[in-house]
Amino acid sequence: MDNNDRSNLNQRISVDCVIFGFDFEKLNVLLIKRKSPENGRLNQFSLPGDLIFETENLEQAAIRVLHDLTGLKDIFLEQLGAFSVDRHSNEEDRIWLRAVREQPEAHVITVAYYALVNLTSFELKPAYFASSASWQPIDEINSLAFGHMNILNNAHKQLRTKLKIQPIGFNLLPEKFTLSQLHKLYEVIVGKALDKRNFRRKLIKLQIVKKLDEKQVDVPHKPSNFYAFNTENYRKLVEDGFDNFGF
């Protein structure tokens, strides 16, 4: 599809993506800034998103937005739900909508998705709907354009809930990781300290990670062993109807 031909956009329906990334320290979210059409200044942060083309369905639109920013395909992506876009509360939002939308006052619905990516595996690309994109620690995000803060809070809550019934956190890690990195990931998502011994004990019981014959190199501490997600054992658990992956 030619994304530069913007004539075939549905002016009433957009998608917005909450893209989570983990840098081994913090949980981050990919945010964009749009250039103000009036003064060229960079606007408030917002979630990456776009109106949908008439020729694509909702999920295809979300995959397109993600791909345009990250170059990634086949990543973990789930719908969060539909939200009415807040086009009244914020003056900067109204200016932006008047400048770039055919029907700035129209009731627009945005369908939100959340995605989990390994942020160490790619470089961010500029996209036609974003003049700049950057990772922001989720704890430091206090306000977003278009009522996106509500969407972000929903996504964060959904990520925490989902983690209890499906080990989706592995999508945020590289293929090889240490148990400390995995432990840290769970701590930053659930937002509290998790006892290291209990964490490892449950991992061993579940058998959803396998030890690799490889250690860290060039680290300033005793090198840790690498592990990988054990897809086969995980599938067996799912087939048995098991869904308690909380720590």
Added chain:
Amino acid sequence: MDNNDRSNLNQRISVDCVIFGFDFEKLNVLLIKRKSPENGRLNQFSLPGDLIFETENLEQAAIRVLHDLTGLKDIFLEQLGAFSVDRHSNEEDRIWLRAVREQPEAHVITVAYYALVNLTSFELKPAYFASSASWQPIDEINSLAFGHMNILNNAHKQLRTKLKIQPIGFNLLPEKFTLSQLHKLYEVIVGKALDKRNFRRKLIKLQIVKKLDEKQVDVPHKPSNFYAFNTENYRKLVEDGFDNFGF
């Protein structure tokens, strides 16, 4: 709002409601039939739904559809997600869309909600978007218009999942119920037999029902005691972060 003034409808966004009801035997879904604009025959079953008015948000539209059909307010209602309306697969759907929609070929998004009601507490009302409405056992529904079967299957799955972490099933019961009725309700939702003794044991442990000083009357068997949902104890459990309500 005057629902007969249809000039202010957003032609691109609709809501559809999966309304679950329990008749003490089966799990039922409220379906409507629309009159074919061509021959006056009643169309295929579909979920109740309508385009949204420009002046209402998504949830308000869903509440309106529900209220118009049932007269009920303040009922359990949750968003399921957004779906692209299938307007291509079925010839009857195409005829209907051409007859009643301003832009029959337009890409319409429908936002689906599911609701839980006590079906013994009210009479169905005819609504302007439905010439007939009726309860259908979920196990006997094999096809629906506009790809609604996909929405129904999603709602059914969500109901089962949600029941494990939140005792939402009580919304399907009258205020007073017997433990047998509650047990039957859980069995029909999860779709399998549940050991009666274990079920009662867990209920006692959770303390989310309280015994009332009242028994059934005019029943052909030994009258059972009535129970009610214990809102206070349930709130305490939620405050403690407890979320394991599966049986």
